[in-house]
Amino acid sequence: MFKKILIANRGEIALRVIRTCREMGIKTVAVYSKADEESLHVRFADEAVCIGPAPSSESYLKMPNIIAAAEITNADAIHPGYGFLSENAKFSNLCEEHNIKFIGASGKMIDQMGDKANAKSTMIAAGVPCVPGSEGVIADFEECEKLAIETGYPVMLKASAGGGGKGMRAVWKPEDLKDAWESARQESKAAFGNNDMYMEKLIEEPRHIEIQIVGDSFGKACHLSERDCSVQRRHQKLTEETPSPFMTDNLRDKMGEAAVKAAEYIKYEGAGTVEFLVDKHRNFYFMEMNTRIQVEHPITEEVVNYDLIREQILVAAGVPISGKNYYPQMHSIECRINAEDPYNNFRPAPGKITTFHAPGGHGVRIDTHVYAGYMIPPNYDSMIAKLITTAQTREEAINKMKRALDEFVIEGIKTTIPFHRQLMDHPDYVSGNYTTKFMEDFEMQS
Incomplete structure (x- = not known):
């Protein structure tokens, strides 16, 4: 069993993990940004390390800072909570490289299921019912048009790297497809640095x-x-x-x-x-x-x-x-x-x-x-x-x-x-x- 777990998160989920660790007799390390200095998860952890300024890009998403915090406190595992780095394959692999157990999926698993187009093709192979549509990433708009006709309107365009509704567009008729394709790709590129798209039949009243x-x-x-x-x-x-x-x-x-x-x-x-x-x-x-x-x-x-x-x-x-x-x-x-x-x-x-x-x-x-x-x-x-x-x-x-x-x-x-x-x-x-x-x-x- 782990002796000390660092929680690479903030707020209520960090406090939630700390509570269970204490019940299991496991020491905890909180990490926090300067904006979270007064948060309860900082107060109730056994140790706390400041990992940067308020912006998450400079703190809760800063992998080297979190790994360094784990190493200086001798934490043997990291719990990522949800959001932030919880589904980041690079971070999972980085923990493994530093002999710190990532309490979550392996980098390979995250890559396999985190990309929604890959996940869908994997589930089809597993025999799990999937929404009719493309089996992977759509190559170009011409393929998109053809697929929309085969699938039948209405359809839903989705960003392969998406989440939180970013890069999603419902399309009800052919004349709206081109605009939806362009805007969804632009939004996905801005949000995730990736404009790969896939398509599904729009499920009505879901x-x-x-x-x-x-x-x-x-x-x-x-x-x-x-x-x-x-x-x-x-x-x-x-x-x-x-x-x-x-x-x-x-x-x-x-x-x-x-x-x-x-x-x-x-x-x-x-x-x-x-x-x-x-x-x-x-x-x-x-x-x-x-x-x-x-x-x-x-x-x-x-x-x-x-x-x-x-x-x-x-x-x-x-x-x-x-x-x-x-x-x-x-x-x-x-x-x-x-x-x-x-x-x-x-x-x-x-x-x-x-x-x-x-x-x-x-x-x-x-x-x-x-x-x-x-x-x-x-x-x-x-x-x-x-x-x-x-x-x-x-x-x-x-x-x-x-x-x-x-x-x-x-x-x-x-x-x-x-x-x-x-x-x-x-x-x-x-x-x-x-x-x-x-x-x-x-x-x-x-």
Whole structure:
């Protein structure tokens, strides 16, 4: 087992990893930028090392600084959390070169699944259902035109190196294809330094449902059932729940089996997520694989009583998994609390928190790194907390979330708490009748 783990991240996920390490008797090292000097993850780690100024390019993405921090503190493993370097093949390989265990996928695995065109062709070979479309990168616009006709409109152009909705364009008719092709490639080049594109059939009225998997170094994998992440804005998740109100036992078994098949085919090691689009007829199609822990992992932990961070660490240390699959015993909902103004097109709202009162009670969990007096820097993602409620039924979990949101007081900045409170009363959400298009028609009530 590892003696000391450096957490190459910030905020609530860094604090989340620190907590599990302490429970396992493992020493921790926090790294932080100058903007994060007062963050709780710095305070609660056994050691802390400043790795640079506020911009992430000069701190949390600066690989030599992080490796140096690990070496001077004698850390024998690095946990990357999510975002930043968690799916960076070069960083995974760099850790290996310095005899530091990367608690995540190997560089080869990240390369294989991180490039979405490669991932799709790999999943086709594994026998996992995929959205009809190109089997790899599209060579040029002429091939794009031909594929669009073969696939049938509407189609979705996607950046091969994409994420967070960058480089994605829905195209409904042939005359719009050229403009979409050019703008998607330009956006992808600017965001990822890569303008490779692939194409898929546009799935109408889709649900975004992902399957949590864990694989060990012995080629064995298991699944921990699904999370429904369909409530999104600009391809960014706002709230998640498990089990999905759209799911049936038969569909859960089929999707779980496909996710395990995918993981075992590539001999996946660690915690990961296989993401699917599910159409209104409950046909499901592979979308992508995230080779890291997900923001929304707590709801899975709550319904199956399973510490995913602990399992990541055990797997990285060479411990085999049990191999059994896990199924939800309760219902859990997560609301991402962002420092954004929901009444002003969700505009980011960094600043100083003057008052912070967290809700409590049975079945309420909060993962956060902020407190009264904390200054939210403008340099990073706007998520400042995750509020999770868990109950015996979906109706009870929603009612518990309403109560918890009413108790949650954050003053000094704007947050998305009012949005989530209105969401919990929305008839389509309450009935479970929502898709990834839900937010297109949602309007905040004053």
